[in-house]
Amino acid sequence: MQDQVSVDLYIDGRWMPAEAGETVKMIDPATEEQVGSFAQAQSKDVLKAIEAAERAFATWSKVPAWERSNLLRKAASLLAERSEQVARRITLECGKPFAQAKGEVQASVECIDWFADEARRIYGQILPGRTANSRFTATYEPVGVVAAFTAWNFPVVLQARKIAPALAAGCTIVSRPAEEGSGAVALLIKCFIDAGVPAGVVNLLTGTPQVISETVMDSDIVRKVTFTGSIPVGQHLMRRAADTVKRMSMELGGHSPVIVHEDVDPAKAAMIAAQGKFRNNGQVCVSPTRFYVHEKHKDAFTENFLAAAKAMKMGNGFEDGVEIGPLINRRRLEFIEQMVEDTKKDGGTLVMGGKRPADMNRGYFFEPTVFTDVPDDARIMNDEPFGPIAPLSTFSAFDEVIERANALPYGLAAYVFTDSLKLAQQTSQALKVGIVAVNNTAAATAEMPFGGVKHSGFGRENGSQGLLDYLDVKFTNFSF
Template structure:
């Protein structure tokens, strides 16, 4: 099912000019499943030229026609959900059911943003004199360079491609080398739906070289990135020289506050199911659990019980509930974070090591740590893996201070039956998104993004298209 991937430039699939390729591995088996092209600067120059020409053609297409094309892309993705999900599961190891859900969510982005293309409303401002007219119109920013992460290899690029196209921009998308196949299928759907040549371009290869080359080009006017905080900072520096419009969704370290009036057992079940989704490799994953001291035993006990009951394996295996980490870096990080926490006095309640029945692949048991001190590395660094640290609190102001103590601000979660507590905590958490008694936040119709070092701008919702538009003020005397 998995296949070698070419570059897609100017509406044509083709090889890199050097003939160089890179391997794509299945993280469940560590076997090579395909190869991607290793783009050269010459290939990137071709992509920039194609995107520039594609922008001139695509921006003149009416918003109604753009929307129709994007809805057609959504339909093709839904028709191909089984194929795309199998590719995704192979390259990431995520369970097939999760891969199908993500593929559907990617289609939703194209449908929603295709409809938003018709709803980019300007302004008419009353003039000070009868013979003047003041208007604000929105125009596409231009050519977009977009960089996506491997943990959601269809949804993340879909947010960028769909928003750019809806706004009338062209785009060069560079997916993560670990999981490029899902993004390639989105591009294939765009091609098959008749998106004009050059409006969408797909390049693969050495990430830092591609980023430097594209962002330094005068052709690119907008940069979008989903990745780690260090990567985001580097790209922001690159974009500053050209004063380019930037949006980025970076890392998080999602605090979860479980107040003593919440159903601790039910909250634990919800948290555990969400924490171990995609092996914990989710930017908005709940990753620091602050539980009221009166609820700790019930919450931690049930959380550990759920973790021990999860079936771990390759994403295409029957009944698997959690797959492997995406790469050996993630596996090593999980090991060291657990060791550090235990050395500082944390209790190991579940997991803590690679499964004994797996001698290949980047597997790690669903792991729960109890009574974790605040100075443990896992309470400070984003774990991005299947390790859940739980600690206690006794006072509202105390827990809010601890929850807001990090430079991250992507998502946070609250469990309570009190409208007062829910309202206060939602407003006091320093994050871009809050879930109250709910953890599945991402949806096409809502804005997704963070504050502080977790990024800038929003993807999705009615705000998502605006990061790809520039307002223009027009004053007319008649």
């Protein structure tokens, strides 16, 4: 079949099967059919990749910034040229609607292009010394070999956010994407290869995570780990990093509050919020997930939110007009089914969805689901749903809603709807999160920092700040 692909490992400038010869099937979540396979890396494969990255670092770290910039720019251009092909793999492997998949590829192009510029803007400092014949300098140097672990919900852009700044800084990288989306990431890697990135600078490992991650964490060669995924896995990696004192960047998801203030148009807010909530079927780390609507707007917001959700077409991502695809796999489908049942038991009122579509016998589809009157102690208000469930509740006062929004240990993103610039500023300042969007649900751009606080992690991706986690600072005291 044309859509069948076999993804090998990419180590030291060569595509190769895993040494043990094992592979894992890729499944299309919309059809439950196999659309390819990927190599199952074992410890020996991981060590090969780490050693290749170490050898390459000796020369890549000395490549002039303008040359690194040119290579990144070319990789971005190649990815743009191949966007349809890459987006198709995203839809096949992850179920994302094709239009959204193309948007992910475009965001990846912008990210790589951004860091092509940032490669030339690694600024240091020069200060007067303590004596007339001395100078102090602070300079930045690449941290070394980097390992990148990413999730399946945005397979290409999550890897682009890590590969691009690593290469811009002069680091080399060993990348391990999630099982779902490996084929799309292999196409991303090929753009860097075809752009002329030297052997060993970028390496791709595929397969189930435990063997790969444990070998990486044991290695003293790997000096930094950047991770996007769940809080429990991130916590485990942080504990393991202590043994070799690795640098860490953690993007660990969240449970994003949405605050709809009294002064806003509830119909407009509901439409924007619904589009943000059900993008990628709610499988987004910054997805709006806890809705606090001013009590004055409860009925109007709910009515318009339901109307917007019902208007969204569900189906295979390649069908025209589809806005909601399947969940990623059967485990996620069963998780969402259980979350719905728990929300009913916890006192929420089901007003829409709550089940698999009756007319879809194949694929991991689940209807957009809305609950009202959800109490704060409900499981769904405390555990990230990561799916197409929207729990709605109300509030009456500013201090009350801020306290409720900040009550959880998560702190990635939050959304605010208000027509008052003063109220927008007050709410943004009061929210304990890394990202706030006001009157929109756009939480990530190439030019601005992305990341969270509290249990949602630390470090930043994108923006000028995104380069800093790949650099060490060196102070030199000159006397002459």
